[in-house]
Amino acid sequence: MLKKIGKTYHFRRAVPRGLRDSLGQTEFSISLKTQNRRTARSRAVVIYAEIDRVLRSGDDVKHKVDALARRLREGAISGEDFKKGLLTEFDAADQESQEALLNYLNEITAASALHVNRDLAELASGWRFMLDWSRGQARTEANALERALRIVSQARPVVSEQPQDRVESLTLKEAIGAFYAGTEREYADKHSARHAQDVSFRLLSELLGNDRKIREVTGSISIDMIERLRGVPKYHGKNGKNWPLEDVIASYEGEGDYETISEKTVKNHVGCWSRLWNYHLKREAVDRNIWQGHDFDTKRTRLVVRDWSDENLDKLMGKKWTFRGISRSTFAHIVGIAAYSGMRLEEICRLRPTDIAEVDGVLCFRIREHTEPEPWSPKTEAGSRFVPVHPMLKRKDFHLLERIKNSAKGGHDYIFGDLKPDGPRSCRGYLFSREFSKFKTSAEIPRNTRFHSFRHSVSTRLQNANATIRPIWIDAIMGHETAVDGRKRSVGETNYTHQIGIKNLRVTIETVRYPAAFDICRLFGD
Template identity: 25%
Template structure:
């Protein structure tokens, strides 16, 4: 018999409790293994089975009961009581034994075991093999910082250890979002260990990060004066193409961002075929992850955006045609991907330096970054009285509204919306 049951795309470990122990443990021990990979789920289930059979045996010796009533639930079917689809938070919430679910203090190994950070990391990594390499590096960095603070092994950690680490990060004046992210990585790692039966509990779960007394800096839109400084700079007036600027990318990325509201990486990873003239709607830009080297932030990020007339007057279609004739796959072939494969990663660092330095644009306000073009575009959409669902479709913002999740946004309203946006500065003509 198997200890596994597949339900709603996720494997569960489950074992029926001996009748004489139901009052103590509930009718069924059931744990969501949070993976759809049987190869990952099976060894976790066997480890949990070993722990639970040992616990039943101990209870048997104590109460002198007969273990002949232990039965396992076969894979493929769910027996009464019915299995409810539970998330991690729900599964760990206390419930009555009569409901057939185990209380949180019960789903634990019999004894705390020594487990290394590497073992926890490898277990976390195996659960989702589609994670970005950058996410894995962030997890490793969080573990490294945590271990610089404490050498207490995972199985011996107390909640006070993680709380002290949180306070240490806050004392270093790190942003609350940064502290929350690092604590979140540690909590995720411990939760994986707990769910795999490697740890007796996740001592970091639910640890709060106090709100900052002073609000975090919020990015703002560009002013007209700042936009004028950008689009009259020597990049446009003198054909200046600095090292790190990615050739023609240093001219086109700001222009496209202002006139479409697209994210930096969305523009940087455009292929030469992603900008074309639609027979019904005119020039458009496709943002997609069809190519293995492209990525999108979320489902709503995949979209087609009509191009603003000012971009056409600026010479964008001429540039696209020239790049296509040169046989380049990428619209901006001079961009050098960073170590995570992001085509806009290194360029973004260059633009930040160019934005701040006196020899560049000399805009020192820390709330102004490349993403400010996106803020500016959203402001312009509101000024043009464009409905929120329309400019969300233009920028790839995902709404929480249920009604907005039905149907698709036609391209025609987007064309009209783009035409209604009035850019606060005239975009220059770029001669590539």
Template identity: 30%
Template structure:
């Protein structure tokens, strides 16, 4: 097919010949025939020699077989048998290089594409596979490409499984041949009614039951139940679109009903996140709950590392002793042997260690883990949440703390990154934005030069150290942070009062919402993971 299309375009560009060939027609020919193997050199030579003479009667016969627009003349089996013969004929017409043969090639491509659609639509719905029949095959295929741009990571696979489960619960395990744009529209409307916390607990009911309960609660005058956002619905449609693309490739369906949908939404949640002002940091780290935890616990250390580095919660929780270099005084955020990798290409980076972390005893923590032969700096963490992330429980603990203390919803764990960036961006003298991006782990912005976005691969550690050295907090913040990380243990009476206080009554669904905002739970779908 590549050979045929190349020849058509070559003739169309020849000033001595005028060829009427619309792009749509070429695209139809490609879509219809691209599933066949491309002819290699030897096959092509033999074919070209065999058909140079040409036979217009063959063209007329095949056009007759394809039938009219109204009545399909081919069964699905006949159609599949004819595909190879049609490819040979199209190639034959291009080899002949005549105006008539090119016009015939265009007509054939149109008729072939039309016949394909009519054959598929003529099949009864029960002749096509069920939605679930090839879902696992599709996921296995996408996981097999995980090293490529279009491959699925473990997180994307998990999110796609959720999409498949929701479709079966809301619409049923339908035959894919019966699923139309009207079906997709109904699915879209139902998704917008699904409670946002559905699936957070293994005891959650199926989606239809959850919708019914939420509707009844609101009808009885209770507060409105938060439903799935338009962003999340868009991600589910992206998953469905990928599955249907695979089904199209294997001739199980004739069209993709999940393409070309609009998902209007408000400003992204990440833009609404606030940073942590100095006064709020003082109040946060004064919480006696920090002093309840063991001295080397994640509860004490993970927020401190985030505040002094701008690293993501999952990056911190994944740290291993070998990821800390005291010779370079830097964290090395990189891909691990177990398959975990930073969020983006920019996420793989060196992050200088802030001098305040050393003063807080961070080197002692690393030395202790090495002496224990621990795999990670925080070995007690277990995978949690829908994506199996180590940062899931620390994010839940932090959310419970800050909600119980009355901090606003848009101040979350991820706000530490906004705080760090705000501090260093306002440093004097000003620092280059590209140095800050490289330290924080952000991709270059849209206004960056091509060289910056495409060709710049790394910055010297001394440039990144300028960013961390510029990160300063007032003495009051550092004093309360030191108390939170290294402070004395509280008495048993204080522990009891803490457990019986406001933190014990924090709404569980509110905590789950905070975890999502921290980019630990389900995130917006990006093809390729």
């Protein structure tokens, strides 16, 4: 439908076969007089609809003239009745249909398209009668396509003269296109404002979907979308890559804390969406503006991630993992390790069989930089560490040690071999993070409680354990920098056994406890 000729977009549409001879062309080709693709598409939609309407009106005229001519040819009506019938049809038709009637009469008189005798004086006189009568009554020199182009060029929507009970609902894509077409003059010299509008609409399309009917978007959906908007990373869309927004959020949520867009930015985006809805509210394409009346705390800059509360742990246990791309055992083991070690998601997903071994008689996870089978390093220098395996993870009915043993025996590179690098940053935990986010949402767990909240929960439980647990031991477990001589320094895995002692770390990790209802063996869902 669109073709770019030089720098300008043109509308193209094939002419129906039955009209090609009379029109003398095989396609409609109209300059849309713009270099902007979005504006061109919105104009093309209007022209397409206008052509359809004109062609339909032309077909109606042809059927009526055919019927009159057939009756004239059969002798059922006189030439005078034929002229009166034409006049009646002409008088009742709108301007486009009148022009179609005149053009068709001219065509059949010249070419005998209806097989009417060329010498039939009544038909010729009827044509001359109609042509003379129509002078001053209709602008025969301006055809429907030219009028359609003028309408679109002025960026005015085509409004039906017939009253309608309810305007047909538009998709979001159509609504945005119509908004751009209708406000082109308003934003002609406001390039920065238009750019901001583009960014906001792009986010709206990613969150809502281009094919969503705007009339069907309810107030509750708008509340949910604003909450999702608050989770958008601060630098989303600024690196030139076009990853889906939901995938980007899932990738960041899996790794941990990250800076989100400010509340002021959220408010500005919602303001843009509100203008879109107001535009279509005036045109009765929506019933109300769902983006009005929301509260924004512009002093808040980021989402505060919470620990796993007992209530949310119950919700987690009460929901069955159903995503087929990741097994239930992988789900159970990853969640269990996170809950009883405080390790980051990517650290867990990168575990190799050789990364679980005894150190001074204590079975430990070893988080460290490696180059095989693919290069990877912990998030920080302090991230290289030993984390003793919690007794809950050693339970026979949890099957984690069995999985590690089988992975080593089978020569697998990773313990969780069903996970592959994916997403914006090629994380092995990307797919799990994305699906876990959907999983917890379906379990009605709030957005500020996410997978990374297990790390917060472990840290909180360690700090609240008892006075004998020293802060440096907690930092060593969590992979945090610790204060040494008044300065932040990394503990480093080589100093564990010398400065801290692996047994002290075992004592530290064993203080992590959860309510009895949080039984990680139930995560298998059997």
